[in-house]
Amino acid sequence: MNWENALMPGKPRPLHPMIRDHARELRHNATPPEQLLWSVLRDRRLGGLKFRRQEPIDQFIVDFCCRELKLIVELDGTSHEDKLRQDLERTAYLQRAGYRVFRVMNSDVRDDLEAVARGIAREAGVVL
Secondary structure, three states: OOOOOOOOOOOOOOOOHHHHHHHHHHHHOOOHHHHHHHHHHHHHOOOOOOOEEEEEEOOEEEEEEEOOOOEEEEEEOHHHOOOHHHHHHHHHHHHHOOOEEEEEEHHHHHHOHHHHHHHHHHHHOOOO
């Protein structure tokens, strides 16, 4: 299969094995802020919403995704400081595919997890 030509926003397609394996690796090596936020999002703990972590969407792997609402939560830390253009292009691609992208700083997760959870719930239209 020609994987490059298969990438069209929002269209279901087979998952490339390299992307699947990389997503699995990211799940096994979560950063401390990802682990903290996952403790709030897992098992439908936030307003009954089903989130997946390190979820492949086309050629990208997003930090957290609620597919039902097409809501993506991305954590940004120091590794994103020099990748602003890439983040903007990625966000634009995901938005064209119908997703909303909610960005959160790692420091906000560490400093005020409850406020981050409220922000995600508000973005999802959920009253806590």
